Amino acid sequence: MRFFSDNAAAVHPAVFKAMAEADRLDTAYDGDAWSKRLDAAFSALFEREVTALWVTTGTAANCLALAGLVPPHGGVLCHREAHIQVDEAGAPEFFTGGAKLLLVDGPGAKLTPQALEEARGRIRPDVHQVQADALSITNATEYGLVYSAAETAALGAWAKSHGLGFHLDGARFANAVASTGASVADLTWRAGVDALSFGFVKNGGLSAEALILFDPALADGIRRRRKRSGHLLSKGRYLAAQLLAMVEDDVWLNNARAANAAARRLAEAAGERLVYPVEANEVFLKVSAAEAAALRAQGFDFYDWGVGEARLVTSWDQDMAAVETLARAIEGL
Amino acid sequence: MRFFSDNAAAVHPAVFKAMAEADRLDTAYDGDAWSKRLDAAFSALFEREVTALWVTTGTAANCLALAGLVPPHGGVLCHREAHIQVDEAGAPEFFTGGAKLLLVDGPGAKLTPQALEEARGRIRPDVHQVQADALSITNATEYGLVYSAAETAALGAWAKSHGLGFHLDGARFANAVASTGASVADLTWRAGVDALSFGFVKNGGLSAEALILFDPALADGIRRRRKRSGHLLSKGRYLAAQLLAMVEDDVWLNNARAANAAARRLAEAAGERLVYPVEANEVFLKVSAAEAAALRAQGFDFYDWGVGEARLVTSWDQDMAAVETLARAIEGL
Amino acid sequence: MRFFSDNAAAVHPAVFKAMAEADRLDTAYDGDAWSKRLDAAFSALFEREVTALWVTTGTAANCLALAGLVPPHGGVLCHREAHIQVDEAGAPEFFTGGAKLLLVDGPGAKLTPQALEEARGRIRPDVHQVQADALSITNATEYGLVYSAAETAALGAWAKSHGLGFHLDGARFANAVASTGASVADLTWRAGVDALSFGFVKNGGLSAEALILFDPALADGIRRRRKRSGHLLSKGRYLAAQLLAMVEDDVWLNNARAANAAARRLAEAAGERLVYPVEANEVFLKVSAAEAAALRAQGFDFYDWGVGEARLVTSWDQDMAAVETLARAIEGL
Amino acid sequence: MRFFSDNAAAVHPAVFKAMAEADRLDTAYDGDAWSKRLDAAFSALFEREVTALWVTTGTAANCLALAGLVPPHGGVLCHREAHIQVDEAGAPEFFTGGAKLLLVDGPGAKLTPQALEEARGRIRPDVHQVQADALSITNATEYGLVYSAAETAALGAWAKSHGLGFHLDGARFANAVASTGASVADLTWRAGVDALSFGFVKNGGLSAEALILFDPALADGIRRRRKRSGHLLSKGRYLAAQLLAMVEDDVWLNNARAANAAARRLAEAAGERLVYPVEANEVFLKVSAAEAAALRAQGFDFYDWGVGEARLVTSWDQDMAAVETLARAIEGL
Structure with a gap:
């Protein structure tokens, strides 16, 4: 009876079924019929136009998003115990070209505008110190706490007031949605989120996570970075099919x-x-x-x-x- | 009747079957039973101890290997039309931290020691020019030509004589093996190859390629870079199972x-x-x-x-x- | 009687004199009185507002400019024999975070809109190939040829028509100005140049080159990158004084x-x-x-x-x- | 009466005099007579063979050293208030290709083996966390405290016992030497230091710091990185002359x-x-x-x-x- 990790669980049958249905000749990379349906499927879910990209890991989703949001000489405000800081082997530094994670404290790995304001206030705005260019939070947090739509919106407002991009690591975003009962829109773009790592693998998927971009200006660069980081699989239809199976019937x-x-x-x-x-x-x-x-x-x-x-x-x-x-x-x- | 690309083909039934058999609770990342069998399975195939890592794309396999073989200030000799130069969106530069591809000519995207010697001779050994630290070839080449074991060994001998690492992009390595009739050992480590990107996806796989390391000193760093580049999938058993299915019965x-x-x-x-x-x-x-x-x-x-x-x-x-x-x-x- | 290199020459007396006059207590980095006069001095020379930053090498000037003009996944069109390609040890790749130099041919290391158009036309606009984001030329070229104001303007118009940034490596810009008789304005921003590496060291300076930014949007990021690359000297006044001495009396x-x-x-x-x-x-x-x-x-x-x-x-x-x-x-x- | 910073001070007359004497035609970069004397001059001072490279800033010296000591996926243990963490604008991340600074506490910005042991113990050795590959200390520290030769040796022994490289940021190393009365050898290589950033600019120099390498294996790569980062000045003799003037008469x-x-x-x-x-x-x-x-x-x-x-x-x-x-x-x- 294992309670180790949701990563260890098996795959939902609908996912396997969808992959089997995708098992036919089609265009390579993301030119296939399944990949082309992703934007529409996620746009419906999020109640607005979004760009939805399959990737194979949360680390890739997180760090592609961050690379789009901060310059190499920039910084990302995040919790001291955030997955991107603690458990991604320096992937944020790698994908961004050496940006710095600027660490903030808070109980249960949860951030507040107050804590962020204080942390940002300690950074001198001169060229000797790395400045904050983005905020990244995790919902649900690394300790299983959940940000409500209102809490997320407060963070989003704070981020915007300082010109920061806003990334949401949603490795367990589904659990946060289920917990709050809020809409995915309220927990993301309506709260100011620019990019969401929407996790499916811990939640019954096999090898597909979704990177959801609410800011259309991010799409071209991140598509190029996905290829450049080796994350554009040639048989992408098997990833897209997984996501569609998970999303289409509320799986x-x-x-x-x-x-x-x-x-x-x-x-x-x-x-x-x-x-x-x-x-x-x-x-x-x-x-x-x-x-x-x-x-x-x-x-x-x-x-x-x-x-x-x-x-x-x-x-x-x-x-x-x-x-x-x-x-x-x-x-x- | 499509003759576009082997990337577009469907997946071999044995691959799907093996994934279904792996569909049970197990340890995450590469701690599972399937991933642990990879080294042995490929060591048997290659007639010596090797490290075998699953990755999802040839680009990742190629560029993780190159990152292990050259420093960020180094260079990789490769053909002017090599996939790493032409079709990987700058991934070699990204993974290596900015190393330079040093381009060499030859008909059919095939290299010879003579062409390499000449190209290397044009590089001044001073600090103003990027030096060659590794050689990368593709077998079969981008134009479907094949290096024999003897040709590979000649390149390997040349590379070693100059202290260069030797990478083999084997997106279609299986086709080269089938074509030459040589053993995989003769086409790789016996010919001096340090790292092989062994392609399976174009050849009936779904989402798993193998990165085979013959130099054990490369393993630790490349394992860390695999994680750092977002290529350590949490449900790795579904990748390992694909490779085992492809290898175990000569599929x-x-x-x-x-x-x-x-x-x-x-x-x-x-x-x-x-x-x-x-x-x-x-x-x-x-x-x-x-x-x-x-x-x-x-x-x-x-x-x-x-x-x-x-x-x-x-x-x-x-x-x-x-x-x-x-x-x-x-x-x- | 040495005709090796203008790098080997001695320093103009006015430069030494200015450094001696700057030899007094002042604020560190670029907060001193001399550094603060740079923008005005170069703005007067260029007949418009510019940002002028001291750096110690042409390589730093060139590559800071390129880092401001192209994303890490981007590309720079330049001549196959450009100094940035041949003699900077991979510095463009380092400063940009792995952007690719896209090489173009032309006699005497000189580029034309036709050659650029052809080179750009060979790049597929998909995500598998690195796209051109900037153009970099050298005036005078590596073979001592000079671009006239009209030739530069034609290149600038071509670059703008494709949305490319435009960098001018002016290691011997002074010689080009003297040769053409054109104004520095006509040879740069009026011709569409966004950033100029204005060389002084080969021309009688000691350790100060000027990076001139015509696009004000580049200034903040490049200032930060200058520090981040170790190029913000603490006693900057001795560099600023050199540049002022060189510029103020047409030295x-x-x-x-x-x-x-x-x-x-x-x-x-x-x-x-x-x-x-x-x-x-x-x-x-x-x-x-x-x-x-x-x-x-x-x-x-x-x-x-x-x-x-x-x-x-x-x-x-x-x-x-x-x-x-x-x-x-x-x-x- | 200013007590702001030793960076603001003027230049020692011997430095200016030496620069004037170097003001003649000579080979560019570091091929000149002055640069060639550096190794010998510093080897005499350090009582052993060393490689001595001029650079223009402490940031460059520090970060070139770190880039030689840690891989891009590696980590550097340093104090939470170390200059490399707080005041170098992310230069360590830039030069190393994204390595992570692993922060350790201690009063007065001073580290002890105990604090390091504890910090290192908190890092899981798996691939998900960045491992420590080097230790960097500052002597004198950012708060003006000094490590004795014995304290340095204890840190060096600890570093070696864990296979870590050992870097010493000596922006005010001269003050530490003067304070302890120890030999420069005892405060560096005899204590296990691999690379020293030996500061001169705060101490009467103009624009030259020395990077001293005790591990000869570091020299070639760091020389290449110096060029690649734009730090190989073409008139290097004016830097070398500064260092020689500072060192030769105990200035x-x-x-x-x-x-x-x-x-x-x-x-x-x-x-x-x-x-x-x-x-x-x-x-x-x-x-x-x-x-x-x-x-x-x-x-x-x-x-x-x-x-x-x-x-x-x-x-x-x-x-x-x-x-x-x-x-x-x-x-x-």
């Missing part, structure tokens, strides 16, 4: 709801043990080493997260019986 | 043989019309505009290639009846 | 006239031996090995330039007696 | 002693007001806004340094009468 949303529900059940069981409120599909738990061992002895797999904490992640296909068993095991600690 | 070789056979049939029909000898799965044909139109009127699709030339590419799944029809149509021009 | 123009005059005398002597017309301060001469040896035996130093050619460069401080002696020696061959 | 050491003595006098006067012990030529003082205003009213110029603090920097040519006046003014607060 993405239903999957996220299932994962969130599993996490909520664990959260109820955890009670005072929770390190953060559970707002998406991640549960951070205070457990002693002995308690962690006890859970593992009952067959539950999960990561330790620093001393005295454990991270449980639920997936779209989580077996609810296993969740219930784990919930009771936690209650019984 | 790759049988597919290449089929494509080559189709091309040979067209070559026989073309006779004096051939621009280059047909040694792999590409046929470059001298045809007038009227003749090209006549072929298209009969339902054949292909690219014009400059004025008075056409490129026909055969695939692993080429319908031999269509090939025969096309062959006769060419004969009938 | 730059008089020096260039002297060097050009010396070259003209050699050109008269050379007659049919000239490889190119002598329009600035470089003389390319057809000489046999025996003739070259004979000249060297008489005490003249110069570079061989390929087989059967020699390059003679005259400087601002060339001893006219030595020039006359050399002229006669050439006539006497 | 550098006498200048540093003078600056340190001035700072010590201020430190005595400051007593309890000192934020850090004064070990070199910087004095950080606790002063109220009113007190700062009072000092300024008496004609003293200096920077505020955060709230309630001021920074005073003394120079090689500081007028000791002014120092005495300031010392008494501080005592009188």
Whole structure:
């Protein structure tokens, strides 16, 4: 019974089915019939014209977006524990040509306009210091917290007031949407977001993430950078088909709801043990080493997260019986 | 009846089957059971220990290899019409941090030690000019010519005598193997190759290419660069499974043989019309505009290639009846 | 009697004098009184508002300009023998973050709109090929030819018609101005030039070149890149003072006239031996090995330039007696 | 009476004299007689063979060294307030091709093996996180503290035990040498330092810093990167002459002693007001806004340094009468 990571989960059947249907001769790269349907499919979802590009990883989506938003001599305001800072092996620096991540603090890896204002205020505007050119947030955050539409809009307003681009790392954006009940439009472009890394792989996809561009001026450069970074697959139709399958029947949303529900059940069981409120599909738990061992002895797999904490992640296909068993095991600690 | 590109072909059934079998919970990235079998599977094929990494594109394979072989201030000797120079949107410059491609001429996009010696001789060894640090060749070449094991070894010996790394772009390496009948070992590391981009996607794969490293010193850095460039997919098992399916029952070789056979049939029909000898799965044909139109009127699709030339590419799944029809149509021009 | 390179010449006395006058306590970097006078001094010279930045090398001036004009995924059209391609060790690739130089041919390293149109026409506008974003020319060229104001304007019009930035490498711009008699304005911004590397070091300066920006939108980014590339010296006043000394009393123009005059005398002597017309301060001469040896035996130093050619460069401080002696020696061959 | 920055000071007469003596025809770049003497002059000073390269800024020296020590996907451990992190506009990221600075804490911008061990321990060794490849320290630190030879050796031993390169930013290395009384050898290569940025400009130089390489394997690559970054001046003899003048008669050491003595006098006067012990030529003082205003009213110029603090920097040519006046003014607060 594994609660390691939503990356480890299997693929939703609709995704495999769509790939099989795409298994026929068509034009290479993104000239095929499936890739050409992406803009329309995502424009419908987002209630406005968008450019939707398939890429194979969240890292590629994030860093292509950042490369479009900041010059090589620029900077990106983000949380000190943001995935782009901690877990992407310097990909932002690579894709942007050496831009600097300007780190900001906040509980649960969540940023506020106040924290950003303070951080930006510490940067001298002279040529000796790297200036902020963009803001990047993660929704849901690395600790499973969620930005509401209003919170996102407040950040977007702050970013615009300083002339900054606004990127949203949505590796678990589906979970944030399911959690808030807000529309994808309210959580993104209506809140000022310029580019969204819309994650599907953790949520039942196989190898396709979507990079959604709300600012049309970004599209040409990012398309070129996608090729230049080796991310323009020659048989792109198999990626496009995955995204279409996930989007067209709300598979993405239903999957996220299932994962969130599993996490909520664990959260109820955890009670005072929770390190953060559970707002998406991640549960951070205070457990002693002995308690962690006890859970593992009952067959539950999960990561330790620093001393005295454990991270449980639920997936779209989580077996609810296993969740219930784990919930009771936690209650019984 | 399309003879556009082997990129456009469908996926071999064994590849889909293997992906379906990999569709279960496992560790993310390349910690899964399938990814862990890659080194052994390719080591068996290559008759020595190798490091085998999945990536999703030939551009990524090529440029990760080059980044491992040359410093940012270095240079790569390659043919003036090499894919890395002409069709990768500056990816070599991006991945290497700005290294320079040092262009060499030769008929059919094929290089010789003589041509390389002459090109290298034109570079002053001072700090004002970019020096050559590696050699990159393509086998089969961009014009469908093949380097024999002996030709490759001669290039490898030349490269080593000047302290250069040696990269082989093998987007159509399978076709070269099928064509020469040489072992993969003789065409690579026994000939001095340090890193091979082993193409599978044009040859029946879906989204997995293999980067084969013969120099173990390259592995750690290239693994890190794979992540840093956004090419470490979280559900890597679906890529590894593709490669294993292609390699384990000689699917790759049988597919290449089929494509080559189709091309040979067209070559026989073309006779004096051939621009280059047909040694792999590409046929470059001298045809007038009227003749090209006549072929298209009969339902054949292909690219014009400059004025008075056409490129026909055969695939692993080429319908031999269509090939025969096309062959006769060419004969009938 | 050395005719190696104008880089080897001594420094004009006015330059040293100005540096000595600047030898007092002042604000660091470019906040000092001398640096602050640069914009005005060069604006007067160019008959419009310009931004003038000191840098220490032509390579830095050229590549900072290019970095401002093209994105990392972009390209720069330039001559195949341009200094940025041949003699800057990959600096354009480094400063731009991996942009590609797109090489164009033309006699004497000189470009024409026709040659550029043809070169640009060979680039497919798709994402697989690097596109042209800027044009860079050298005046005087690497072979001592000069672009007239009209020729420059024709190139500028062509560049603008394709949306390209326009950079002028003016390592020997002073010699071009002296040669054409045109105003610096006519040879630059009135002809569509966006950024000029205005060389002083070959022309009597010590360590200061000027980067002149006609497009105000370039200034902020290039100022930041100057610092980021280590080119913002802390005692900038000693650089600014050099430039002011060179500009304020037409020292730059008089020096260039002297060097050009010396070259003209050699050109008269050379007659049919000239490889190119002598329009600035470089003389390319057809000489046999025996003739070259004979000249060297008489005490003249110069570079061989390929087989059967020699390059003679005259400087601002060339001893006219030595020039006359050399002229006669050439006539006497 | 300015105590702003040692960057603002004038140039030592010996430096100007040496430049005047170098004002004659010689080979360009670093082929001249002065540049060729550098290795020997610095080898004598350092009691072993070294490679000594002139560059024009500390930023260039620092970042060329780092580019030689870490791969683009690597990391540099340094203090959170190190100049390379705070005041070089992202130059380390630019020169290294996007390496990451890995920030470590410690009072007075000083690092210890313990702090480094702890910081390194927080980096997972997997491919998702940037690994440490080098250590960079500043001596004297950004707050005027000094590493002794023993402290440096302890850091060097720690670095070597983890396979890290070791860079020393010595913008005020002369002051550290003067302060410790240790030999330059003991403070560098005997302590494990691989590359030293040896600052001269703050200490009486005009535009020449020295990059000293103790690891001969670094030399070729860094020479190429110096050219590639636009830092190979064509009239290099004027830089080399500056360094020779500073080194050959201990001008550098006498200048540093003078600056340190001035700072010590201020430190005595400051007593309890000192934020850090004064070990070199910087004095950080606790002063109220009113007190700062009072000092300024008496004609003293200096920077505020955060709230309630001021920074005073003394120079090689500081007028000791002014120092005495300031010392008494501080005592009188």
